Amino acid sequence: MYESILVATDGSEPANRAVEYAVDLASSFDADLRVVSVVDTRRYGDSMLSDSSAxxxxxxxxxxxxxxxxxxxxxLDVRTVLRRGRPHTEIAAVADEANVDLIVLGNRGLDSSGEIGSTAERVVRNVDRPVLTV
Incomplete structure:
Protein backbone atom coordinates (compact mmCIF):
# COMPACT_ATOMS: atom_id res chain seq x y z
CA MET A 1 0.00 0.00 0.00
CA TYR A 2 2.74 2.48 0.96
CA GLU A 3 6.17 2.23 -0.60
CA SER A 4 7.50 5.56 0.60
CA ILE A 5 6.54 7.64 3.65
CA LEU A 6 7.62 11.13 4.66
CA VAL A 7 7.32 12.34 8.23
CA ALA A 8 7.89 15.96 9.23
CA THR A 9 9.21 16.83 12.65
CA ASP A 10 10.07 19.92 14.65
CA GLY A 11 10.74 18.05 17.88
CA SER A 12 7.35 18.90 19.41
CA GLU A 13 5.26 16.26 21.17
CA PRO A 14 2.77 15.98 18.27
CA ALA A 15 5.69 15.61 15.85
CA ASN A 16 7.22 12.91 18.05
CA ARG A 17 3.92 11.01 17.90
CA ALA A 18 3.93 11.43 14.13
CA VAL A 19 7.42 9.95 13.96
CA GLU A 20 6.25 6.93 15.96
CA TYR A 21 3.28 6.41 13.63
CA ALA A 22 5.46 6.81 10.55
CA VAL A 23 8.03 4.34 11.87
CA ASP A 24 5.29 1.80 12.61
CA LEU A 25 3.72 2.27 9.18
CA ALA A 26 7.05 2.03 7.37
CA SER A 27 7.89 -1.14 9.27
CA SER A 28 4.47 -2.67 8.60
CA PHE A 29 4.56 -1.93 4.88
CA ASP A 30 8.33 -2.34 4.43
CA ALA A 31 8.30 1.21 3.08
CA ASP A 32 11.11 3.70 2.63
CA LEU A 33 11.04 6.34 5.35
CA ARG A 34 12.18 9.92 5.02
CA VAL A 35 12.23 12.39 7.89
CA VAL A 36 12.27 16.12 7.19
CA SER A 37 12.84 19.04 9.52
CA VAL A 38 12.51 22.60 8.28
CA VAL A 39 14.27 25.57 9.81
CA ASP A 40 11.74 28.37 9.49
CA THR A 41 13.97 31.45 9.37
CA ARG A 42 10.97 33.66 8.54
CA ARG A 43 9.60 33.06 12.03
CA TYR A 44 12.38 35.19 13.49
CA GLY A 45 12.54 37.72 10.68
CA ASP A 46 14.90 37.42 7.77
CA SER A 47 16.47 40.80 8.52
CA MET A 48 17.38 39.76 12.07
CA LEU A 49 18.87 36.49 10.91
CA SER A 50 20.77 37.95 7.97
CA ASP A 51 23.27 39.46 10.40
CA SER A 52 23.50 36.47 12.70
CA SER A 53 24.70 33.19 11.26
CA ALA A 54 25.04 31.94 14.86
CA LEU A 76 15.13 0.46 9.36
CA ASP A 77 17.05 2.72 7.03
CA VAL A 78 15.91 6.31 7.31
CA ARG A 79 16.79 9.20 5.04
CA THR A 80 16.90 12.55 6.77
CA VAL A 81 16.40 15.91 5.10
CA LEU A 82 17.12 19.33 6.57
CA ARG A 83 15.62 22.34 4.79
CA ARG A 84 15.31 26.08 5.30
CA GLY A 85 12.18 27.98 4.36
CA ARG A 86 8.45 27.85 4.89
CA PRO A 87 7.71 24.51 6.53
CA HIS A 88 4.61 23.63 4.51
CA THR A 89 6.31 24.56 1.24
CA GLU A 90 9.44 22.55 2.02
CA ILE A 91 7.47 19.53 3.27
CA ALA A 92 5.49 19.53 0.02
CA ALA A 93 8.68 19.92 -2.02
CA VAL A 94 10.38 16.97 -0.33
CA ALA A 95 7.23 14.89 -0.81
CA ASP A 96 7.19 15.75 -4.52
CA GLU A 97 10.92 15.18 -5.01
CA ALA A 98 10.76 11.77 -3.34
CA ASN A 99 7.32 10.97 -4.79
CA VAL A 100 6.16 9.67 -1.41
CA ASP A 101 2.86 7.85 -1.00
CA LEU A 102 2.02 9.34 2.39
CA ILE A 103 2.95 12.36 4.50
CA VAL A 104 2.73 12.06 8.29
CA LEU A 105 2.94 15.08 10.56
CA GLY A 106 1.81 16.31 13.93
CA ASN A 107 -1.48 18.16 14.06
CA ARG A 108 0.19 20.95 16.02
CA GLY A 109 3.72 22.27 16.25
CA LEU A 110 5.83 23.97 18.85
CA ASP A 111 3.61 27.08 19.05
CA SER A 112 0.10 25.78 18.53
CA SER A 113 -2.79 25.55 20.95
CA GLY A 114 -5.44 22.84 20.87
CA GLU A 115 -6.43 23.48 17.24
CA ILE A 116 -4.75 22.14 14.14
CA GLY A 117 -1.55 24.06 13.47
CA SER A 118 -1.03 26.28 10.47
CA THR A 119 1.68 24.07 8.95
CA ALA A 120 -0.46 20.94 9.19
CA GLU A 121 -3.44 22.77 7.74
CA ARG A 122 -1.42 24.17 4.83
CA VAL A 123 0.10 20.79 4.04
CA VAL A 124 -3.31 19.10 4.08
CA ARG A 125 -4.79 21.78 1.82
CA ASN A 126 -1.95 22.05 -0.67
CA VAL A 127 -0.53 18.61 -1.41
CA ASP A 128 -1.87 16.06 -3.85
CA ARG A 129 -1.22 12.96 -1.76
CA PRO A 130 -2.59 11.47 1.47
CA VAL A 131 -1.67 13.20 4.71
CA LEU A 132 -2.01 11.65 8.15
CA THR A 133 -2.04 14.13 11.02
CA VAL A 134 -1.36 12.81 14.49
Missing amino acids: VVDDLENRAEDVLEDAATRAD
Whole structure:
Protein backbone atom coordinates (compact mmCIF):
# COMPACT_ATOMS: atom_id res chain seq x y z
CA MET A 1 0.00 0.00 0.00
CA TYR A 2 2.74 2.48 0.96
CA GLU A 3 6.17 2.23 -0.60
CA SER A 4 7.50 5.56 0.60
CA ILE A 5 6.54 7.64 3.65
CA LEU A 6 7.62 11.13 4.66
CA VAL A 7 7.32 12.34 8.23
CA ALA A 8 7.89 15.96 9.23
CA THR A 9 9.21 16.83 12.65
CA ASP A 10 10.07 19.92 14.65
CA GLY A 11 10.74 18.05 17.88
CA SER A 12 7.35 18.90 19.41
CA GLU A 13 5.26 16.26 21.17
CA PRO A 14 2.77 15.98 18.27
CA ALA A 15 5.69 15.61 15.85
CA ASN A 16 7.22 12.91 18.05
CA ARG A 17 3.92 11.01 17.90
CA ALA A 18 3.93 11.43 14.13
CA VAL A 19 7.42 9.95 13.96
CA GLU A 20 6.25 6.93 15.96
CA TYR A 21 3.28 6.41 13.63
CA ALA A 22 5.46 6.81 10.55
CA VAL A 23 8.03 4.34 11.87
CA ASP A 24 5.29 1.80 12.61
CA LEU A 25 3.72 2.27 9.18
CA ALA A 26 7.05 2.03 7.37
CA SER A 27 7.89 -1.14 9.27
CA SER A 28 4.47 -2.67 8.60
CA PHE A 29 4.56 -1.93 4.88
CA ASP A 30 8.33 -2.34 4.43
CA ALA A 31 8.30 1.21 3.08
CA ASP A 32 11.11 3.70 2.63
CA LEU A 33 11.04 6.34 5.35
CA ARG A 34 12.18 9.92 5.02
CA VAL A 35 12.23 12.39 7.89
CA VAL A 36 12.27 16.12 7.19
CA SER A 37 12.84 19.04 9.52
CA VAL A 38 12.51 22.60 8.28
CA VAL A 39 14.27 25.57 9.81
CA ASP A 40 11.74 28.37 9.49
CA THR A 41 13.97 31.45 9.37
CA ARG A 42 10.97 33.66 8.54
CA ARG A 43 9.60 33.06 12.03
CA TYR A 44 12.38 35.19 13.49
CA GLY A 45 12.54 37.72 10.68
CA ASP A 46 14.90 37.42 7.77
CA SER A 47 16.47 40.80 8.52
CA MET A 48 17.38 39.76 12.07
CA LEU A 49 18.87 36.49 10.91
CA SER A 50 20.77 37.95 7.97
CA ASP A 51 23.27 39.46 10.40
CA SER A 52 23.50 36.47 12.70
CA SER A 53 24.70 33.19 11.26
CA ALA A 54 25.04 31.94 14.86
CA VAL A 55 21.25 31.98 15.29
CA VAL A 56 20.70 30.05 12.05
CA ASP A 57 23.47 27.64 13.02
CA ASP A 58 21.75 27.03 16.38
CA LEU A 59 18.41 26.42 14.66
CA GLU A 60 20.02 24.01 12.19
CA ASN A 61 21.89 22.19 14.97
CA ARG A 62 18.62 21.71 16.84
CA ALA A 63 16.94 20.44 13.67
CA GLU A 64 19.82 18.01 13.07
CA ASP A 65 19.40 16.70 16.63
CA VAL A 66 15.67 16.24 16.03
CA LEU A 67 16.39 14.36 12.79
CA GLU A 68 18.98 12.14 14.45
CA ASP A 69 16.57 11.34 17.28
CA ALA A 70 13.85 10.42 14.79
CA ALA A 71 16.21 8.25 12.76
CA THR A 72 17.36 6.30 15.81
CA ARG A 73 13.76 5.35 16.67
CA ALA A 74 13.43 3.27 13.53
CA ASP A 75 14.77 -0.22 13.08
CA LEU A 76 15.13 0.46 9.36
CA ASP A 77 17.05 2.72 7.03
CA VAL A 78 15.91 6.31 7.31
CA ARG A 79 16.79 9.20 5.04
CA THR A 80 16.90 12.55 6.77
CA VAL A 81 16.40 15.91 5.10
CA LEU A 82 17.12 19.33 6.57
CA ARG A 83 15.62 22.34 4.79
CA ARG A 84 15.31 26.08 5.30
CA GLY A 85 12.18 27.98 4.36
CA ARG A 86 8.45 27.85 4.89
CA PRO A 87 7.71 24.51 6.53
CA HIS A 88 4.61 23.63 4.51
CA THR A 89 6.31 24.56 1.24
CA GLU A 90 9.44 22.55 2.02
CA ILE A 91 7.47 19.53 3.27
CA ALA A 92 5.49 19.53 0.02
CA ALA A 93 8.68 19.92 -2.02
CA VAL A 94 10.38 16.97 -0.33
CA ALA A 95 7.23 14.89 -0.81
CA ASP A 96 7.19 15.75 -4.52
CA GLU A 97 10.92 15.18 -5.01
CA ALA A 98 10.76 11.77 -3.34
CA ASN A 99 7.32 10.97 -4.79
CA VAL A 100 6.16 9.67 -1.41
CA ASP A 101 2.86 7.85 -1.00
CA LEU A 102 2.02 9.34 2.39
CA ILE A 103 2.95 12.36 4.50
CA VAL A 104 2.73 12.06 8.29
CA LEU A 105 2.94 15.08 10.56
CA GLY A 106 1.81 16.31 13.93
CA ASN A 107 -1.48 18.16 14.06
CA ARG A 108 0.19 20.95 16.02
CA GLY A 109 3.72 22.27 16.25
CA LEU A 110 5.83 23.97 18.85
CA ASP A 111 3.61 27.08 19.05
CA SER A 112 0.10 25.78 18.53
CA SER A 113 -2.79 25.55 20.95
CA GLY A 114 -5.44 22.84 20.87
CA GLU A 115 -6.43 23.48 17.24
CA ILE A 116 -4.75 22.14 14.14
CA GLY A 117 -1.55 24.06 13.47
CA SER A 118 -1.03 26.28 10.47
CA THR A 119 1.68 24.07 8.95
CA ALA A 120 -0.46 20.94 9.19
CA GLU A 121 -3.44 22.77 7.74
CA ARG A 122 -1.42 24.17 4.83
CA VAL A 123 0.10 20.79 4.04
CA VAL A 124 -3.31 19.10 4.08
CA ARG A 125 -4.79 21.78 1.82
CA ASN A 126 -1.95 22.05 -0.67
CA VAL A 127 -0.53 18.61 -1.41
CA ASP A 128 -1.87 16.06 -3.85
CA ARG A 129 -1.22 12.96 -1.76
CA PRO A 130 -2.59 11.47 1.47
CA VAL A 131 -1.67 13.20 4.71
CA LEU A 132 -2.01 11.65 8.15
CA THR A 133 -2.04 14.13 11.02
CA VAL A 134 -1.36 12.81 14.49
